[in-house]
Amino acid sequence: MALGGSAAMFAVNFTHPLELVKVRIQASGLGIVETCKGVMRNEGIAAFWKGLAFAYGREMSYTSIKLGAYAPVRDALGAGKDSPFYMKFLAGAITGGVGSVAGNPFDVLKTLAQTNTGKAGLAELVGNMYRDQGIAGFYRGVEVNIMRACVLNATKMGVYDISKGYVCDYTGWSRKEVRTSFAAAFIAGFFMTCTVAPWDMLRTKLMNQPTDKKIYNGFSDCLTKTVQADGVLSLWRGFVPIWARFAPQATLQLLTIEALYTLCGFKSI
DSSP states (O other), X not given: OHHHHHHHHHHHHHHHHHHHHHHXXXXXXXXXXXXXXXXXXXXXXXXXXXXXXXXXXXXXXXXXXXXHTXXXXXXXXXXXXXXOHHHHHHHHHHHHHHHHHHHHHHXXXXXXXXXXXXXXXXXXXXXXXXXXXXXXXXXXXXXHHHHHHHHHHHHHHHHHHHHHHHHHHHHOOOTTSHHHHHHHHHHHXXXXXXXXXXXXHHHHHHHXXXXXXXXXXXXXXXXXXXXXXXXXXXXXXXXXXXXXXXXXXXXXXXXXXXXXXXXXXXXXX
């Protein structure tokens, strides 16, 4: 699992600015250009990496499990090369769900840091959360985060695993080749965006609530109020930056972990 976390920490350095833009769009409803201009004008270029420390914590907890444990769980379920696709999706959902519980506190703090347009530091964000809501505050939105993680990792790892097979069959490339992993990861990134965007929107809304009050009473209330206020399609708000983040992030993560697997003598995913 350490290999999965290492791969994710490497990738997040490059994709974190896209994540910040996506979160700001979901929270404000502004467009991509307006959001980017606002960050540059009011906070400077360094602001695109706000919350990076929490992102590292998230990757070392959540992604270590969802990415690093996928192959062992898949193999434990007996979901080999010729197994039905739902078995690979199940393996991804299990590791994603478990990982999301471990990473939820970092997700909450990362979201608050990314939407914070002031000068609040890491210690202040953590202190305010603990003062106002206690330990439970770090787990707000955990239900939708688990749902999101199950859908995301099932799609990501399932589509990636299956796509590698199709790419190999179509091109004659081997599963260990970088070009095979690259093509499969890019395909997985698109499908991840389609399935995860609504869950991502709701997670941002739940986690971005002020530390001293609750705007939504859980997942169902957040979903109902969002659809009533902005319509169903608003659940896919931020689709472009999500895709712009998921495609390279999935590619970087999966290429890196495949390289680490090869380096350590493990078989490829």
